[in-house]
Amino acid sequence: MQEFVGMGVALVTPFNEDLSVDFDALRKLVTYNIDNGTNYLVINGTTAESATITKEEKIEIIKVIAEVNNGQLPLVLGVGGNNTQVVIDELNSLDLSNIDAILSVAPYYSKPTQEGFYQHFKAVAEASTKPVILYNVPGRTAKNMLPETTLRLARDFDNVIGVKEAGNNQQQYYELLKNKPEDFLIISGDDDLALGTVLAGGAGVISVIGQGFSKDFSDMIRLGLEGKNKEAYALHYKLMDVIGLIFEENNPAGIKSVLKKLNITGDSVRLPLVPASTDLQNRISDFIDNL
Template sequence: MQKFIGTGVALVTPFKEDLTVDFDALIKLVNFNIENGIKYLVINGTTGESSTITKEEKEQIIEVIVKTNNKRLPLVLGIGGNNTLEVVNELKARNLSEIDGILSVAPYYSKPTQEGFYQHFKAIAEATNKPIILYNVPGRTAKNMEPATTLRLAKDFSNIVAIKEAGNNQQQYNSLLKDKPAEFLIISGDDDLALGVALAGGSGVISVIGQAFPKEFSEMIQLGLEGKNIEAYKIHFKMMDIVDYIFAENNPAGIKTVLQELGICSNIVRLPLVKASTELQAKIAKYVADF
């Protein structure tokens, strides 16, 4: 799955003052990332505020991104949840002809056993022939999918091609990298650990900050994939503060503040999220001005 190696970005959903989707800003964001080295785009992820997007808006967002992208980059669509049957039904019903892969989050809130995780993703894998990227983010789902479960799925289903691992746990990354099948991709979901994962044998990142600094972040990851650690860490050190800032309060309030400073979209988020605090906005504005 060469198309998912390097830097992908989890796109935000820009909003206007009246909280409707700002499609002009979305088009601007997509083109900015395509033109500056990003390898693939992820639609309808956590950073896109998928939990507060209506079904109608989701369809419009997908349509606009597909049209804007115009087959230039691979597209990954988030289709996941804790109602396995609903996820399976969406996969079977949706036209995925323009979509290159599915990002499917581990079931949240329900807190399944490891066998429950396995059976959930087994049902998903059997519902589509599209490549599937598992998404483990225990900080949001309240339950960790352990490496043994991930590797079992990787070995049992040929269309489960990768995991976006976002547990912010270096040891868990190492366990996955140590025992994974040769073609299975370990993708970092942690911007702060992404370079280290790439250097250790990972396949890249699905990034939040990358959509604001696509040229620099994708260059850093590429250097990491090539084993050029000294050059890569120069960029990593330059970006450490902004990565800390965007996750200091909530995501995507932080990254939307960065994108506002860059003139790409507003920093408006939908409740229950709120804008970054005045203090955090000031830190981000100074970083962007000095970058």
Template sequence: MNSKFVGTGVALVTPFNPDLSIDHKALSNIVKYNIENGTEYLVICGTTGESVTLTKQEKKEVIATIIEANQGKLPLVLGIGGNNTAAIIDEIKSTDLSQIDAILSVSPYYSKPTQEGIYQHFKAISEASPIDIILYNVPGRTSKNIEAKTTLRLANDFKNVVAVKEAGNNMAQYLELIKNKPDGFLIISGDDDLALGVTLAGGAGVISVIGQAFPKEFSEMIRLGLQGNAKEAYKLHFKLMDVIGYIFEENNPAGIKSVFEALNLCQDTVRLPLVPASKALKQKIERFVNNF
């Protein structure tokens, strides 16, 4: 089992200044905050990092800032995915992966391939990648579910396909994957609201959005879940439950950035087509943070 991806990984935001340039100081502070408070690994340039609105140069700068702040302390996962298989392979080959432990690759969006198309897409990526791959299934964003049988087929066929970040908010599919997965293959929750239940059922933990704002409590909840201590773990789950709902109420990462603003860790600036959280949502988030 690839134990470096067991526990709590966090999908880091990319903080922006009011002029929409990257706030590297805030990014560095968020990384250090997570290292100090129990997060197990960091995920760079995922959906929460607004990777689709970053230029190639900005991505390089974000990666460099995180590597510098991390100082080799936590494993790093880099998002490289899309719906142009050849372009993804090109990006893998042209990216310096020497400090990266795995690639997180989202299922092709917009194109709506068949299950065979999804399999062939990841087969090509697996054959091109010099490092481990975590599949990413998020049908709410891609409009196409990676069915459990496709994930399991990839897990069985390719040694460097080591895990799936499953974010379909579908407990039945989670359980099918946990029941039938090969030894050592990790089922990682991509749903903050289901993360504890998935972990208790035999999952490997979570790649979380809210975890980066409350790393101490969230990572402890997952550790208790991995130990099978449901009673103590659910105390923390209930403590965090409201804010998990809030951050996904409008869009991600506007919600989590609003939490960070309330924690004085970064501004709530996002790039279009996203807009900051509404006044009503911000007030709920501020109230939660102030009373936490």
């Protein structure tokens, strides 16, 4: 699964001021990432405000991204939730002909046991006609999927090809890397820990900041995969401050502020999220001006 090694980006969903989907800005964002070194695109993840995207909008977003991409980069689609049967039904109903893999988040809110996580993803893996990347993000789901559960799924299902690990827990990364099957991908979901994870044996990152600074962040990951620590860390330090800034209030308000400053998309978000505060926007703007 070499197509998912490197830097994937969790694309935002740009909105017009009336909060309809801004498809022109979405096309611009996808083109920018294709042109600047991104290795694959993730559609309808958390950063895309998937909780507030309708089924009809999701279908149109997939269509537009696939048209702009035109087979240039692999496409990963977010399909997950805390109602297992609904996830299965969605997998069965969506046109996945342009999709290369599924990113499926650990069930949120319900707080299942580790056996519950296993049985949920067992059902997803058996229903999916595409490779599955698990997504563990306990800060959003309220429950951590432990490494032994992730690796049990990796060993039991050939189409479970990796995990986007976003627990902001370096020790958990190390446990996954130490004990994983050889071809199983450990993908960082934490921009600040991405380089360290790659240097320890990880496959790369699904990044938020990467869609704004595609060249630098993808170069950092590539250099890390090549073992060029010094050059990679120079880029890490270059972007370290802005990574902190974009997650200071909420995601994706921070990255949308970056993209607005770069004249790629606007910064509108749907409630219950609100745009970045004026203070945060000013600090992001100052960072980019000084870059």
